[in-house]
Amino acid sequence: MSDTSRKIRLGAFIMATGHHVAAWRHPDAQADAGHNIDHYRGLAQTAEKGLFDLVFVADSPAGWDGDKDPEIRSRVSHSAHFEPVTLWSALSQVTSNIGFVATASTTYEDPYLLARKFASLDHISKGRAAWNVVTTAADVSKNFSIAGHPAHANRYERAEEVVDLVLDLWDSYEDDALIVDKESGVFLDPAKVHKVDHHGQFFDVAGPLNVARSPQGRPVVVQAGASEAGRNLAARTAEVIFTANQTLADGQEFYSDxxxxxxxYGRRPEQLLIMPGLFPVLGGTEAEAQENYEFIQSLVHPSIAWGILKQYYVGVDLSGYSLDDVAPPLPTDTELNKSRLKLVSDLASTGLTLRQLYLSLATARGHRTYVGTPEQVADALEDWFVNGAADGFNIMPPVLPTGLTDFVEQVVPILQKRGLYRTEYEGATLRENLGLERPANRFVARASQQRSAS
Known part of the structure; x- marks a missing residue:
């Protein structure tokens, strides 16, 4: 029996044409989606119609170069797309309740500018902004004035400092710092505006931020890393985690850990929501769902298949293999995304052929794929939700816009009928809808602690 006071949280994880690597070739796909604002407007409004908590787009500070292979580069659709904060600023004006999660890299972005743009987005959206904290696994250093891509451990050291610095910058102004009294001529109370005076290993920042404290106190902090360093960073600072787990047991282990x-870190379980990714392939019957799955898999070009495999077999010569050979072990010495590599390595170790491995990665890149009827997909979500593996889910539509529309129209009503999902939004801000507390201002909290200690 499920806890009726607890509801499933849903995010729409959007890749322009859909999450499948060949989605843009599907007859239902909006092939020019990457730069089509009308397409994104429709998706945001569809997700809001489905009472989703948030929408999220994957992003990187550089274009994907397909391992510099022109054959691969010519066949993928996701190398060029909108910058997310700019996109969400526009879409916040045609929606009212849904939250917007944008990715920004702690390795390649300046903390002050990052804090400024997300605080601005929170004001522009009236309290619906969130920052997805990433350290950036791919080496994109050639686009920035830094001396090479930092090692995994160094990226997380920097990330720890960046997150703390950004949180302080967001709290530069206390909630009531702006007085704005025309009659007295007093605009603000200087005593309630705080310099950061940060002097760390990587940054020296004076502050304060030049954006007032935002409607929900500060943007929601989202994280996706599942390595040991990533888990610690999330446990200390994150309020939502997007994760990839293949089985209920894996999901339960991650959740409980x-x-x-x-x-x-002095935090309670309800202060951090865990939302695994799910790639749902729907059909009116099991047979129809399987047909839909097989059709989209048939759209993967052979050169893309090898391109997918080379992303994980870095430094391994695959020229002597055919796609029907058993997948060899993956390399373990890497500075790339360690948690995702482990997930793919575990898949490969089950005896899959290279063909089976790339087909599993062509869908959701290691996230869970579920093929079935709307009832069966609802069953799968309920199973993980009530058995300690998830607080919600990041829905990854295979093809857009139809994959999101079908989920909203076919799966959401089933979850609502079971009492597992909201029938109206609880509040106006992302925090209110996620059930997250409005955070205390860090400077006020520190001053209070100092007074108590003295």
Whole structure:
């Protein structure tokens, strides 16, 4: 029996034409989606119609170069797309409740500018902004004035400092710092505006931020890393985690591990929501769902198949293999995304052929794929939700816009009928809808602690 006070949280994880690597070739896809604002407007409004908590787009500070192979580069659709904060600023004006999660890299972005643009988005959207914290696994250093791509451990050291600095910058102004009294001529109370005076390993920032404290206190902090360093960063700072788990047991292990780390940082389990990704392929019957799955898989060009495999077999010569050979072990010495590599390595170790491996990655890149009827997909979500593996889900439509529309029209009503999902939004801000507390201002909290200690 499910806890009726607890509801499934849903995010729409959007890749322009859909999450499948060949989605743009599907007859239902909006092939020019990457730069089509009308397409994104429709998606945001569809997700809001489905009472989703948030929409999220994957992003990177550089274009995907397909391992510099022109054959691969010519066949993928996701190398060029909108910058997310700009996109969400526009879409916040044609929606009212849904939240907007944008990715920004702690390795390649300046903390002050990052804090400024997300605080601005929170004001522009009236409290619906969130920052997806990433350290950037891919080496994109050639586009920036830094001396090479930092090692995994160094990226997380920097990320720890960046997150703390950004949180302080967001709290530069206390909630009531702006007085704005025309009669007295007093605009603000200087005593309630705080310099950061940050002097760390990587940054020296004076502050304050030149944006007032935002409607929900500060944007929601989202994180996706599942390595040991990523888990610690999430347990200390994140409020939502997007994760990839293939089985219920894996999901339960991740869920209990992350929730168990929170007490170390003085946090409670409800202060961090865990939302695994799910790639749903729907059909009116099981047979129809399987046909839909097989059709989209048939759209993967052979050169793309090898391109997918080379992303994980870095430094491994695959020229002597055919797609029907058993997948060899993946390399373990890498500075790329360690948690995702482990997930793919675990898949490969089950005896899959290279063909089976790339087909599993062509869908959701290691996230869980579920093929079935709307009832069966609802069953799968309920199973993980009530059995300690998820607080919600990041829905990854295979093809857009139809994949999102079908989920909203076919799966959401089933979850609502079961009492597992909201029938109206609880509030106006992303925090209110996620059930997250409005955070205390860090400077006020520190001053209070100092007074109590003295």
């Amino acid at each position: 992350i929730k168990g780390r929170l007490t170390k």
